[in-house]
Amino acid sequence: MTISIATMTAREGRGPIVGLAAQLVLMTALAATTGLSAAGWLAGTAYAVVLTVVLGAGLRRSGMRALGPANAVTLGRATLVGGVTALVVTSFTAPVPLPVLVTLVAVALALDGVDGQVARRTHSTTKLGARFDMEVDAFLILVLSVFVAGAFGWWTIAMGAFRYVFVAASWAWPWLNQPLPPKFSRKVVAAVQGVVLVVATASLLPDAVAFAVVAAALAALTWSFGRDVRWLWAAERRQRLADARARVAARRVVVLPAPRLRPQPAPVNA
Incomplete structure (x- = not known):
């Protein structure tokens, strides 16, 4: 199956629709070669429909008329993740061929660095592209954590759930939405999750x-999230203290009335 990047970057509404069509083609191929359960078909289709709607809305909000080459690569990765989702849900009721599953995951992870390179080289880096890439990664980790739970226990789902729990918590505590300083260790920990889950899969x-490797990866992820939350909370406390000091300083300001000027007598003509 060949998907032309030029086709996927043609028009705003066309890119997500092409992605939906590619997803259905991939699932049809998987059903014909490996077999998909009804639940697997439903999960893969639901994933593709939601992706199409959300990505289309994102394009409209950002004012982008086309996906662009980098987002087209990310959409290709997202299509592979949809196939992984269909296979993982199928595995709940029937065995699935591990080589096929691992190949889809490996290609999706390998392309993770490609879209960023394409964005930088084509000068097409956007906030939508960064968010799209991050969400595809997060969902793949969630799906894989569900798959390995069958072998190691449901505690592994925490690896995939951390991201979504963090987002949900930010609705109640908006200070969690503040930007974080860049950390190389955060990127390493995030990359390790995918590698470890592929090895376990x-x-x-x-x-x-x-078991020990997956547990260590989860411990590293817990440490990374915990450090970020602690930094955000400290930043919030500093901001609150600065705001309180500013309010106190504003109350102490004494506004002096302007002096009244005496009227000057009109000049007398000589």
Whole structure:
């Protein structure tokens, strides 16, 4: 299956629709070769429809008339993630071929660095593209954490749920939405989650070793999120203190009335 980037970047409404069509083609191919359950079909289709609607809305809000080459690559990754979703849901009731599942995941992760490179080289970096890339990564981690839960226990879902719990918490505490300083360690921890879950999915390690590796990855993720939340809370406290001091200073300001000027006598003509 070949998807032309030029086609996917043609028009605003066309890119997401092409992605939806590609998703249905991929699931049809998976159903014909590996088999998909009804629930798998439903999950993959629902994922594709939601992606199409949300991405189209994002394009309209950002005023973009086309996806652009970088977002087209990300949409290709998102299509692969939809196939992974369909296979993982199918695995709840029937075995799925691990080589196919691992191949889809590996290609999706390999393309993770490609869209960023394309964006920089084509000078098409956008907030929508960065958010799109991040959300595709987050959902892939969630789906994989659900898959490995069958072997290691449902605690592994915490690896994928952290992102969504953080977003939900930000609705109640808006200070969690403040920008974070860039940290290389945050990027490393995020990348490790995908690698570890792929290794666990492919059963490349003995069960005991894989269990320990997944637990270590979750511990690293917990540390990373905990550090970020602590930094955001400290920044919020500093901002509140600065605001309180500004209010106190404003109340102490004494406004002196302007002096009254005496009327000057009119000049007398000589």
